Amino acid sequence: METVKSHLIEKTKLLKDNLIDLPRLEARLLLAKALNKDLNWTYVNLEKKISKKKISKYEILIKKKLKKFPTAYLLGNKEFFSMNFKVNENTLIPRPETETIIEEIKKNFKNKKKLLVLDLGTGSGCILLSILKEFKNAVGIGIDKHLETVKIARINSKKNNLSKRSKFFKLDWRQKGFFKKVLKINKKFSGNEKFNLVVSNPPYLLKNEMKNLVPEVTYEPKDSLYDNKDGLSFYKTVLPEIDSLVSENSYIYFEINPENRRNIAKICKNNNLRNIYYIKDLSGKIRFILIKKLINS
Numbered sequence: 001m002e003t004v005k006s007h008l009i010e011k012t013k014l015l016k017d018n019l020i021d022l023p024r025l026e027a028r029l030l031l032a033k034a035l036n037k038d039l040n041w042t043y044v045n046l047e048k049k050i051s052k053k054k055i056s057k058y059e060i061l062i063k064k065k066l067k068k069f070p071t072a073y074l075l076g077n078k079e080f081f082s083m084n085f086k087v088n089e090n091t092l093i094p095r096p097e098t099e100t101i102i103e104e105i106k107k108n109f110k111n112k113k114k115l116l117v118l119d120l121g122t123g124s125g126c127i128l129l130s131i132l133k134e135f136k137n138a139v140g141i142g143i144d145k146h147l148e149t150v151k152i153a154r155i156n157s158k159k160n161n162l163s164k165r166s167k168f169f170k171l172d173w174r175q176k177g178f179f180k181k182v183l184k185i186n187k188k189f190s191g192n193e194k195f196n197l198v199v200s201n202p203p204y205l206l207k208n209e210m211k212n213l214v215p216e217v218t219y220e221p222k223d224s225l226y227d228n229k230d231g232l233s234f235y236k237t238v239l240p241e242i243d244s245l246v247s248e249n250s251y252i253y254f255e256i257n258p259e260n261r262r263n264i265a266k267i268c269k270n271n272n273l274r275n276i277y278y279i280k281d282l283s284g285k286i287r288f289i290l291i292k293k294l295i296n297s
Helices: 004-017 023-035 039-044 052-066 071-075 096-108 126-134 147-159 178-190 215-219 233-245 258-270
Strands: 077-080 083-086 115-120 138-144 166-170 195-200 246-255 276-280 286-293
Touching: 004 023, 004 052, 023 039, 023 052, 023 071, 052 071, 071 077, 077 126, 083 126, 083 147, 096 126, 096 195, 096 246, 096 276, 096 286, 115 126, 115 178, 115 233, 126 138, 126 147, 126 166, 126 195, 138 147, 138 178, 147 166, 166 178, 178 233, 195 233, 233 246, 233 258, 233 286, 258 276, 258 286
Parallel strands: 115 138, 115 195, 138 166, 195 246
Antiparallel strands: 077 083, 246 286, 276 286
């Protein structure tokens, strides 16, 4: 039997030679996964022998990584806003830049008595569940058009002890009657029909951007990245109906493509949405639009 140390050395070199970022860390993370141990275990048990069965499992993970398969999918989880979320190929992988939206919401809802949240295109549920964790008086609904994705969000809700304050449903915002269905669901769940916070990270990439994705991103669900049109389908569908979803003094946070900023502003203007603000992500790029629905606005 070979040791933890010998395998880490061998696999680190293999990953490095194949231009995998952070090869030493990747080798260690995947070994921990194969052995069903935490990362720290791999540091303090370097001379431990590894069984052939475990080596075989490790080899499979390494081969997938060499094909640029996302580490989050290989591990089956991803951290977001200090919470751990189950992810797989049915969900987008939560990204650090999206955490900005949670920080912004915390600034604007410090003294809110009750928060009623709608998350459109919820994916893993990471945005909605992070909000609920931060606001103990919040409840929320997550919507996604794929049942397998909704199942993952429900698992994440349960594992983070938030299942009593969140519900996830399979619905498609492009379908007739969508907005009425959402209001009906909210009335039954929270006792209120309308929401005072709506969030979404919709598909917004452009066609040319889809052609230039880094290899890891090509494994993520395509229809969560790209609407197969101009990156504006979500905004064109939802913004004209947003008044029907929100109460007075509500906030709407949508992630956007900086390249489509002016087009989205135009959609807002055409729908009498005047209180709009742009928010930059951690890299300094405009990444979110905030629409405030104030009394008589």
